[in-house]
Amino acid sequence: MQSVEKNFDVIVIGSGHNGLVNACYLQKAGLNVLVLEKNDWIGGAAVSRELHPGILYSNCSYVCSLFRPEIMRDLELPKHGLQIVAIEGGTVFTRDGDYLASFRNYHAKKRELERFSVKDSEAYSRYSRDILKQCRFIQPLLMRTAPDPASFKFRDLSEMLYLLRKVNDLTASELADTVRFWTMSISDFLDEYFENDVIKASLAVSGIIGTALGPMSPGTAYVLLHHYMGEVDGSIGAWGYARGGMGAISKALTSSFRAMGGTLLNNSEVEKVDIRGARVKGVILKNGDEYLAQNVVSNADVKRTFLKLTDPEHLPPNFVKKVNNFKIRGSSGKVNIALDSMPNFPVISDNNPCLKGDIHFTDSIERMERAYDDWKMGTWSRDPFLDMMIPTLTDPTMAPPGKHFMSCFVQYCPPKVGGQNWTKENKEAFGETVIQQIADYSPGFKDKILHMEVRTPKELEEEVGLTEGNIFQGELTFDQLLFNRPIPGYAQYRSPIKGLYMCGSSTHPGGGVMGAPGRNAAVEILKDLNMPDSDIRDAYEVL
């Protein structure tokens, strides 16, 4: 093993994208940073791995939109190889043998909507205008530390004032729409615009992805916003593929980090954060190695950080109770497939650009909601909702010509089946449910499968370290957003222990491959160290 010095200014636990963003900013500010990763690969849930010879899998996260462009520029990620390619379209296959396509081109999209409902196609203009307004409202908040409304400190009061001013800038009708939008269910929200069930189902998708709620649960309209507030090339709400798979983001971050002189160690699982006298001293690894630092930043979720990596004796009991009550619910699984050739969908021609985007088979809100009902009963959905992508139609670097990688995000999938741990049989049955749904629309699909990886919340927790396999490191409900995320009073990336920080998606502004939590945490750490944060740029003005 290479010899590494044992003394650092900052240790970051976990090389997820937020950990890397945080490490990059701190290293850039002149600190000596060490990143410790338990796996032999880098990137947490933003990875590409060659699980079948010649074929790269984005086997956790699979598309990118939320990653903040300010961070990409600050850390010069394009120079380190990052390229995001916008997605062309998407489609929903319906049970009656039709399909509803969507395209990036606004007019093409409206024409396609017209095929299902002229009224809805007209309503779509109003809908996209209203959503865009909400995106503009929320975007500047992503790169600011949330104020503590219960505090009387100057910084909190002035940040509260900033929020109040922002609210005051809205007209009464905009304010009413905003409050309603942040609290409604996506189903009720869409009912106010659209009449056609297929159209509603295709739009409701973003309201449920990654969350343990159904489309009829209040709060899911916000989840939709969470998926819309990103951008690709300045086009708000657009999604894209990272060329080379999602691991390309982690690779570029690592390359940027190393170029600045940072140290990253694989196969170094942290056992405990070393705390002496209410202050952090460093970390102790599973293999017994010790590294020293005055500051430790955890990229792990809040439960893992405070219930596993920290001894509860160092924490106030009330804090531990609140960490226990933090809702991190496993609700999704993943089936990753290597294909011998492009699957055929008889109702659609093979070169239709809408196949290059997200493909769904759930054509009504009711089916989505029923899938959720199964999850509530403690089992995976019998008729699951799939968010299926074939990135290799857009990105030729992930598979040999003709062969394809297919990513299927599956909802809903519980962390335990009927209260029992996942068994091998259950896992196979879950995979079969997914494959069967695709095969129903694509004859001969099963014969094209070269290799298949089924991931339930159990695997996501074991391999990546996400508690219950929750992709957002905590539910995105209002009781866990902004100043409530992860825990009221601890929403500014600090913990009750001096020198111990959080930078994962458990913190504001939450999940998705966004990088904002890692960046915001860096700002707070530099503040505590009395160091300038002039290298960290503010959010771009929203025009």
Add this chain to the structure above:
Amino acid sequence: MKSYDVIVIGAGHNGLIVASKLASSGRKVLLIEAGETYGGMARSEVLFEGFQAPELASNAFGISKDVVQDLGLSKYEILFNEDGLKTVGLNTENENVIFGSSFGKSIEGIGKEEFKRWKELREKFFNQSHLFQRLASQIPVGSNHKTFGSKVNLFLTAAKLRLQGREQFQELLRMITMCIADLVEEELETPSLKGLISFDSTLGIKLGPRSPTSYLGLLYKLSQIKASYQEKSLSIHGGVTSFINALFKSAEENGVDFVFKGKVSSIIISDSVATGVKLENGMEYSAKTIVSSISPVNTFLDLVGAQNLETDLTRRIRALRYSGNTSKLNIILEEIPKLNNSQNLDENYRYVYAPSLASVESNFNSLKYNELPSDPNFEIYFNKISSESSLNGAVMASICIQNTPYSLKGDWKNSKEVLMKKVISTIQKLAPDFSKGILFKSLLLPHETEKKYCVAGGHWHHSELQIDSLYSLRPTFDVSDYSTPIDGLFICGAGTHPGGNLFGLSGLNAAKKILRESIK
């Protein structure tokens, strides 16, 4: 054409309150009601062999103290249950919990530790309901700028909540949008207790215990308990009728004129000013001020008409969620039945069948898809009949069935009987002799309520009481301060803030607003 200062449409409790209050200021008031008598959804109907009782509203959680004091109702006889209302959470295992008055001040049937946790939780709930209680008697901050006082009050309310302490304030901000299931599961263990609390949080609201924001339903209810006579509730025996009668007498004494069996067909509007109303029978009345206590949907879409409204308001009113989700089953029994454990069912108790959180959630699942629940949850009041009629000694069971869809998949023809049978067979399991003594039964479904009581969707609260339709957002933000874009037209029904049950503050707030704004 007869002319008045004020015309009030609808003689429900809010209509009566507005009419009485405005008449007491010296205005000449006419109250027009479509039905044969006053009381709206709380009015008495002849149910069986001359026996009269409220068909829908069998009991009310709270009537506002402010209303009683403001209108001086205490000089009339309002029947209270001085001991407060106790609730029994029933289940088929006979492990019933008895929930003391004032929402579980004491509980029988749970362990000491559990009660200690409940006590803390209950205190938290009540503390937080203070927010609603304070806001309930205020005119919401509205879209016009005449609401400075309300803004100050909003700020003071926030400040007061903060002064309760940092920890409490943080808990409020965290809990307020949560689902009731998470909150009870964080603290409690007893299934029937969790079931009972979930039931009470979601009764009459289209949410399940696992839906985020369902805790608000409970806060709302508690704030009503706090704003009413905490320890005592309206008596099960004629309490509702005595309250409605008191309101009627008060209106009558203040000189309100009444027209019954007069269904308003339209509000007469010229140049965006309301000048009178037209009845279905062709009669017309004029007034400078028209107050509608009926549902906002009926008011704006039927009586005003889209041609007199801005498109945006029409769209918002159309988008209201106002499909009723509760049905009412009235049964008359020869005598009060006995429970399995040979205890008599007590006529001073409320009985709730919601054996567990999962049961309440699965009931809601059915409602989502407009299906009948497989094991319906419900609450029952027993009311001894002591009239001189042949029914003397018999008992009326008023059963409120949660999660009954407005538009059922399939049709109601056979399903109505099925729903009744399901409920009766559940009661049968709890009280084996129940069905032997049934003299009469009738079920009123949401779409039947709509027709009979002239309320769109048959919704008890006129529109959903959910987070996106409370305070300034009730019924929609542009008409939340009781005034409307039509000059001289006001709204005051349950569809306005704070709405709900027999609370009465919608009417009182609207009356205050009208007194402030309109010249005699």
